[in-house]
Amino acid sequence: MTSNMVDKTVDELKDLKISEVALQKPCADSKPSNKSKGGKFVLKCPKGMRDYTPDQMAVRELVFDKIKKCFKKHGAVQIDTPVMELKEILTGKYGEDSKLIYELEDQGGEILALRYDLTVPFARYVAMKKIKNIKRYQIARVYRRDNPAMTKGRYREFYQCDIDFAGEYERMLTDTECVKLVCDILQELDMNNFTVKVNHRKILDGIFEHCGVPEDNFRPICSAVDKLDKESWEDVKKEMVETKGLDPAVADKIGVLVQKKGQFDLIEELEKSDLGENKSAAAGLSDMRLLLEYCELFGCLDKVSFDLSLARGLDYYTGTIYEAVLAPDAKGENVGSVAGGGRYDELVGMFAPKGRSIPCVGVSIGIERLFTIMEKKLQECRTSSIQVLVASGQKGLLKERMKLLNMLWDNDINAEMLYKANPKLLTQFQHAETERIPLVAIIGESELQEGKVKLRDTATKEEKLVDRASFVEEARSLLLNCGS
Amino acid sequence: MTSNMVDKTVDELKDLKISEVALQKPCADSKPSNKSKGGKFVLKCPKGMRDYTPDQMAVRELVFDKIKKCFKKHGAVQIDTPVMELKEILTGKYGEDSKLIYELEDQGGEILALRYDLTVPFARYVAMKKIKNIKRYQIARVYRRDNPAMTKGRYREFYQCDIDFAGEYERMLTDTECVKLVCDILQELDMNNFTVKVNHRKILDGIFEHCGVPEDNFRPICSAVDKLDKESWEDVKKEMVETKGLDPAVADKIGVLVQKKGQFDLIEELEKSDLGENKSAAAGLSDMRLLLEYCELFGCLDKVSFDLSLARGLDYYTGTIYEAVLAPDAKGENVGSVAGGGRYDELVGMFAPKGRSIPCVGVSIGIERLFTIMEKKLQECRTSSIQVLVASGQKGLLKERMKLLNMLWDNDINAEMLYKANPKLLTQFQHAETERIPLVAIIGESELQEGKVKLRDTATKEEKLVDRASFVEEARSLLLNCGS
Secondary structure: OOHHHHHHHHHHHHHHHHHHHHHHOOOOOOOOOOOOOOOOOOOOOOOOOOOEOHHHHHHHHHHHHHHHHHHHHOOOEEOEOOOEEEHHHHOOOOHHHHHHOOEEEOOOOOEEEEOOOOHHHHHHHHHHOOOOOEEEEEEEEEEOOOOOOHHHOOOOEEEEEEEEEEOOOOOOHHHHHHHHHHHHHHHHOOOOOEEEEEEEHHHHHHHHHHHOOOHHHHHHHHHHHHHHHOOOHHHHHHHHHHHOOOOHHHHHHHHHHHOOEEOHHHHHHHHHOHHHHOHHHHHHHHHHHHHHHHHHHOOOHHHEEEEOOOOOOOOOOOOEEEEEEEOOOOOOOOOOEEEEEEEOOOHHHHHOOOOOOOOEEEEEEOHHHHHHHHHHHOOOOOOOOOOEEEEOOOOOOHHHHHHHHHHHHHOOOOEEOOOOOOOOHHHHHHHHHHOOOOEEEEOOHHHHHHOEEEEEEOOOOOEEEEEHHHHHHHHHHHHHHHOO | OOHHHHHHHHHHHHHHHHHHHHHHOOOOOOOOOOOOOOOOOOOOOOOOOOOEOHHHHHHHHHHHHHHHHHHHHOOOEEOEOOOEEEHHHHOOOOHHHHHHOOEEEOOOOOEEEEOOOOHHHHHHHHHHOOOOOEEEEEEEEEEOOOOOOHHHOOOOEEEEEEEEEEOOOOOOHHHHHHHHHHHHHHHHOOOOOEEEEEEEHHHHHHHHHHHOOOHHHHHHHHHHHHHHHOOOHHHHHHHHHHHOOOOHHHHHHHHHHHOOEEOHHHHHHHHHOHHHHOHHHHHHHHHHHHHHHHHHHOOOHHHEEEEOOOOOOOOOOOOEEEEEEEOOOOOOOOOOEEEEEEEOOOHHHHHOOOOOOOOEEEEEEOHHHHHHHHHHHOOOOOOOOOOEEEEOOOOOOHHHHHHHHHHHHHOOOOEEEOOOOOOOHHHHHHHHHHOOOOEEEEOOHHHHHHOEEEEEEOOOOOEEEEEHHHHHHHHHHHHHHHOO
């Protein structure tokens, strides 16, 4: 927290104290204050956050399961970390985005902040546990105090699904596996129309050096380049020159280069050009060639574009960088980036006791945007998985329904009844239909006397009278045919 | 936040500002400050919080899956809510525990707090979405700024698994289903030695009224009674008399009653006593009788104890209350409560625009304690699910290994290789053994020339030379026998 922010917070707290005193009287001490000043209680989620309804959760579970399947296919193990970190862990890792970190006042003395991503906590984890190598995935919420466009699926609280490879490995192998994984996941979700942009921080640094950017301006210029997917070159150049003090001639030299994209052809073109003599650029280009070769082996080269305008905003990247973008949808709407990542060889070293680093590379799936797309696709996703509704058309049989229900539960069949003493049979049938419960088990006085249960297929309306002793097994075999 | 707390926070912020200024110089502006005052960077999780390792995550996933299975068996749908709520949503709901709520300073103007449980956010959700009835489950982290004994599995950040029934239903049906669900879940986790204590707030209120407690002292006396599971009656009485100003004679009358437990016998005894004439107690006792009858129908009466000392700390309960406790383990260690809940018919009304409430009852599984127990039980849980390791004993075959690996991935087989150019064959076999990878696919020059692949069963060391064209199918059928 800067001194300015402290002052601001103190002022806000004073205001709060005043309004607190004003509010204290109307509400008795232990009673809830469900009225604000205007006398109306505003029911809402915090700004930029949302509830997930059962329909949305059903989609979310499905998407998570598919992503986990892909992570496991590549042998990743799962970890989790606290939603908070000591604030100093996060400080200085996110460049211009550091202002978006949520801070928290712990009266216990520790200064805490909510995690901004899963990468920095992962690096802290690797350093703290002195891990030499790990392939890990983590699916968890992160927090950014942004002013998000919620209609576009952007929130202040959102899920990320990350996979990262930490360890000393043969060059470009795990970098390529990240690209392959992104392709796997998007294809698993039936989103086949996408491009994985790749670039390399060493190539960008080489370009900046080659064009004459002063070294201490590399990162600021890099984050200007990063805006090329949303802004025109003219606007980006303006930022470089006017905000970041770059010589316009230098900016123009950069502009020619960073608007190029291709595959092996572009690598060759750059290697043959003056830029090829820059040491940093040459090293990056050699990595890129290997990455593309390996992508070919992994059958995903057709999805990959070597794109010099890709820069990524974060400070900690040191090598390969990625970003996956979906092609505009049928209405021409641009969803934008659905995955991003890169190599960060120095981050673990920032935390390690002796500064000894572990090279890392990873990718993060922008799951909230995928949810939004999948929600539109899967509007018919069933939220409950009840297989049998226990019903009766006669009065006074509540306890008999409960007995049948319990037999089903004890045999691991998902079952429910209406929580009314004497519901109408029609109401019960309608409930089975709207909730798409495939089977209804019906009991009445005659069934009770004869030791029978009636089973009704909700779809076909066919009914079958079966022995009570075997009714669970009969239900189970009927369910197989109901396709539930 | 009370005025006092505001003052305290302001003071703390001032201190922070001073130390901030002192700290500012040694660390350059955008560089990470990985050193604190002493020159050493302390790598840790926030107080009372922890990382989950892959071993722990494997156990956690297994426990979650079993619990979800039980929730789904009863037809519950899943929701999720933000980790934060507007602070006023949480105010006045938790009695003496309100001081444990984590507050957060949002510079956007909203005063936010981290959720303390999942019940209040659920009630807010039901009111906000004007839901008439729902059976929902939610598995999520909650936050309490406690001074927890981490060795006993208590944390400041921990998971809760809640199921709640909202809606106007036939008396005691959903209350009983909560008991049944707790029994289902603990049995699903092979923890068969437990008791579900049940009691009723109306019986407690009846006892307090009958014994002569002034009405405005009901809740404070109730939370004193709640401590009877950890403290002796003498200590509890002391709290009632000395801290809460109760007449010692009244306390003694309470003491005789709240130390009773039983089943139908106790209900009869109380109904026949003077207490039976108290209107509130009589209503509660009638509910309890129905609950026990229904538990008998659901086959779980033997697990249930009607225990008058059970009070539950939270303010919002209005009817049935529950708590499940495990029997002490082999070493006589007491794990304590592993589930708790109750009926809260007024909570939704506190949020609803016209104060119209929806009756609710629910139970929360204390999953962290169950993790701790399950971690001890399941020390051999495998963390990765790799089925095939692709290996070679010869140099220069990296790309050939990658091709085989890709064939396996594209056929949905979980596979990996070592990320080295030329690893030793022995190293690769050892990796398969330690990671318990059932099958190794080996390629060498001769296999390459002959269009073959060698498949090796890690357990039996048996090898089989198969055609490259059918190697994926061969691997798949061998895996069936490996029991992977």
